Amino acid sequence: MGYKTIIEEDIDILVAGAGLGGTGAAFEARFWGQDKKIVIAEKANIDRSGAVAQGLYAINCYMGTRFGENNPEDHVRYARIDLMGMVREDLAFDMARHVDSTVHQFEDWGLPIMRNTKTGAYLREGRWQIMIHGESYKPIVAEAAKKSADKVFNRICVTHLLMDESKENRVAGAVGFNVRTGNYHVFKSKTVICGAGGASNIFKPRSVGEGAGRVWYAPWSSGSAYGLMIEAGAKMTQMENRIVLARFKDGYGPVGAYFLHLKTYTQNCLGEEYESNWWPQLTEMVGKEYLDIEASHLTHRPIPTCLRNHALINEVNAGRGPIHMVTMEAFQDPHLEEIGWHNFLGMTVGQAVLWAATDVDPKYENPELTTSEPYVMGSHATGCGAWCSGPEDVSPPEYFWGYNRMTTIEGLFGAGDAVGGTPHAFSSGSFTEGRLAAKAACKYIDDGKGEGIVVSDAQIQRRKEEIYKPLETYKVYSNEVVAGSVNPNFINPRQGLDRLQKLMDEYCGGFGVNYMTNEKLLQIGLKKMAIFGEDLDKIAASDIHELLRAWELKHRFLTSESVFQHTLFRKETRWPGYYYRGDAMKLDDENWHVLTVSRRDPKTGEYTMEKAPLYHLVGDMEDKDLAKLKAEGHH
Numbered sequence: 001m002g003y004k005t006i007i008e009e010d011i012d013i014l015v016a017g018a019g020l021g022g023t024g025a026a027f028e029a030r031f032w033g034q035d036k037k038i039v040i041a042e043k044a045n046i047d048r049s050g051a052v053a054q055g056l057y058a059i060n061c062y063m064g065t066r067f068g069e070n071n072p073e074d075h076v077r078y079a080r081i082d083l084m085g086m087v088r089e090d091l092a093f094d095m096a097r098h099v100d101s102t103v104h105q106f107e108d109w110g111l112p113i114m115r116n117t118k119t120g121a122y123l124r125e126g127r128w129q130i131m132i133h134g135e136s137y138k139p140i141v142a143e144a145a146k147k148s149a150d151k152v153f154n155r156i157c158v159t160h161l162l163m164d165e166s167k168e169n170r171v172a173g174a175v176g177f178n179v180r181t182g183n184y185h186v187f188k189s190k191t192v193i194c195g196a197g198g199a200s201n202i203f204k205p206r207s208v209g210e211g212a213g214r215v216w217y218a219p220w221s222s223g224s225a226y227g228l229m230i231e232a233g234a235k236m237t238q239m240e241n242r243i244v245l246a247r248f249k250d251g252y253g254p255v256g257a258y259f260l261h262l263k264t265y266t267q268n269c270l271g272e273e274y275e276s277n278w279w280p281q282l283t284e285m286v287g288k289e290y291l292d293i294e295a296s297h298l299t300h301r302p303i304p305t306c307l308r309n310h311a312l313i314n315e316v317n318a319g320r321g322p323i324h325m326v327t328m329e330a331f332q333d334p335h336l337e338e339i340g341w342h343n344f345l346g347m348t349v350g351q352a353v354l355w356a357a358t359d360v361d362p363k364y365e366n367p368e369l370t371t372s373e374p375y376v377m378g379s380h381a382t383g384c385g386a387w388c389s390g391p392e393d394v395s396p397p398e399y400f401w402g403y404n405r406m407t408t409i410e411g412l413f414g415a416g417d418a419v420g421g422t423p424h425a426f427s428s429g430s431f432t433e434g435r436l437a438a439k440a441a442c443k444y445i446d447d448g449k450g451e452g453i454v455v456s457d458a459q460i461q462r463r464k465e466e467i468y469k470p471l472e473t474y475k476v477y478s479n480e481v482v483a484g485s486v487n488p489n490f491i492n493p494r495q496g497l498d499r500l501q502k503l504m505d506e507y508c509g510g511f512g513v514n515y516m517t518n519e520k521l522l523q524i525g526l527k528k529m530a531i532f533g534e535d536l537d538k539i540a541a542s543d544i545h546e547l548l549r550a551w552e553l554k555h556r557f558l559t560s561e562s563v564f565q566h567t568l569f570r571k572e573t574r575w576p577g578y579y580y581r582g583d584a585m586k587l588d589d590e591n592w593h594v595l596t597v598s599r600r601d602p603k604t605g606e607y608t609m610e611k612a613p614l615y616h617l618v619g620d621m622e623d624k625d626l627a628k629l630k631a632e633g634h635h
């Protein structure tokens with residue numbers, strides 16, 4: 001195809017994907033590896049890439065330990081209850097104990113964090129969330145990573161990991177192509193820290209036509225964190241744990257600042273509070289341990305995110321939609337009104353534009369809320385990702401194999417959405433995870449674990465042919481088009497994406513079926529996925545831009561297949577409001593109080609599934625406090 005091959009060799013640490021996780025990795029790698037060669041490969045431009053590219057109005061994970069606010073253990077308990085028990089507590093604790101120092105660094109680097117003028121403490125939105133002026137959050141943080149790395153390659157779509165040919169199951173770098181020049185890039189590296197993103201747009205989105213592309217998570221998050229690692233044979237965990245968001249309708253504007261800071265609340269179309277009507281039915285499904293309303297009131301322990309969704313979904317199904325966010329009261333206060341608008345201008349400007357365009361003034365009209373299509377990611381209220389080693393001082397043997405945040409592939413580490421079982425890390429926690437992964441990667445190299453790696457020219461050439469095949473397919477068959485973009489010999493990336501989204505929606509529990517699936521549907525879906533996989537070999541790209549879309553689709557496909565397999569494996573409804581297994585509608589702690597772990601054999605494409613123990617490493621201290629409060633007769 002005439003594209004140049006550009007080889008970057010002798011890399012110690014390759015950061016593949018530089019959102020918040022990847023930037024944290026590059027920054028910390030320089031601290032522990034003064035002498036090391038650190039290289040970043042990023043699909044967009046590091047200054048505006050990843051989920052934080054558009055800015056944020058809050059940092060949702062900050063303990064405030066130095067202000068006496070929370071301890072890391074408190075955060076583990078919070079994440080545990082929010083995720084219906086399913087958290088890798090070693091990883092969650094490790095992140096929480098280091099996250100405050102990350103936030104303090106961000107402030108040193110110039111990120112404006114709002115402060116309480118009397119106490120000097122950061123201004124809180126909620127128990128874990130602090131407020132920032134964060135439109136330029138990503139460029140500020142990227143600066144630190146750029147200063148730390150030897151080289152930053154922007155506009156590189158990383159398509160595959162390279163594997164060592166002298167030792168099985170050891171990573172050797174990565175390959176990809178430049179989305180502007182088309183050139184083929186090879187990165188030979190002792191370690192790779194995968195900081196690529198989670199997955200938007202694998203389930204059919206609610207936004208269509210003129211709104212297409214408007215999604216909750218970043219539209220460019222193509223599941224590459226999972227696609228890259230699954231293809232290489234890394235074990236994954238909790239991939240069934242897709243997340244559904246309650247959001248302002250059509251603009252996907254976030255609700256956290258509204259609920260927590262503005263103290264807005266929801267009601268049905270009759271103007272009634274409806275959530276509590278659903279708690280008895282939900283308690284039947286999930287048990288009192290996960291939905292203790294009394295405890296929620298006493299300790300301000302939030303009701304799990306998925307269960308709040310369940311109430312919303314069912315109220316609408318009962319014919320009492322739409323659900324409204326009551327903003328009209330809070331917006332009478334000019335200060336809160338300003339915050340309400342700022343909140344969107346700092347991170348979801350589209351919602352403000354949409355309200356302006358459709359004549360919705362939240363001061364005089366309560367806007368509609370709805371539930372989104374599902375997303376697969378690992379840093380908001382969900383924990384999809386790779387099965388990684390935890391830290392040596394906290395992790396039990398089943399969770400520990402030498403290096404913190406290392407996947408089951410030697411030398412391959414993860415951060416942010418890439419690491420499984422670590423929900424509620426958000427931006428600051430993802431950066432912190434990158435730091436932890438980089439520190440461990442430096443030790444791995446210093447221990448001599450990355451020596452003697454062999455990457456043959458044959459491997460490099462094989463990947464090159466594979467990467468550019470869609471361009472070749474187009475060249476060979478484009479004359480055989482029968483109408484518009486219909487061609488008997490190939491599909492284009494848009495057609496493939498539509499097919500994937502329909503499949504995921506109808507068989508894997510998207511919004512179109514009210515998040516419902518069952519064993520039979522999943523099996524049919526997997527059969528269709530297998531045929532779709534064959535057709536993906538014949539995907540065609542008319543130019544480099546379509547080549548990018550083709551590879552994003554392949555990563556989305558691998559992610560989706562994994563979600564199917566995990567959803568089939570877990571025979572219970574663990575997160576009502578995220579998805580339902582119609583043939584197992586109850587939470588089943590007896591059989592499923594476990595983490596799910598999968599591996600796709602890179603040679604055969606076959607999946608093996610296993611259950612991994614779920615250890616509660618942090619005690620229920622809060623529950624003891626709760627017992628005390630109850631005994632004292634508080635309500």
Ligand code: AMP
Pocket residue numbers: 060126128129254255256257259260302303305381
């Ligand atoms: P969001 O704006 O929905 O992304 O949420 C921002 C933060 O607020 C996250 O930490 C959420 O878990 C939290 N959050 C959002 N809504 C609520 C709620 N109703 N109760 C408790 N926490 C919430």
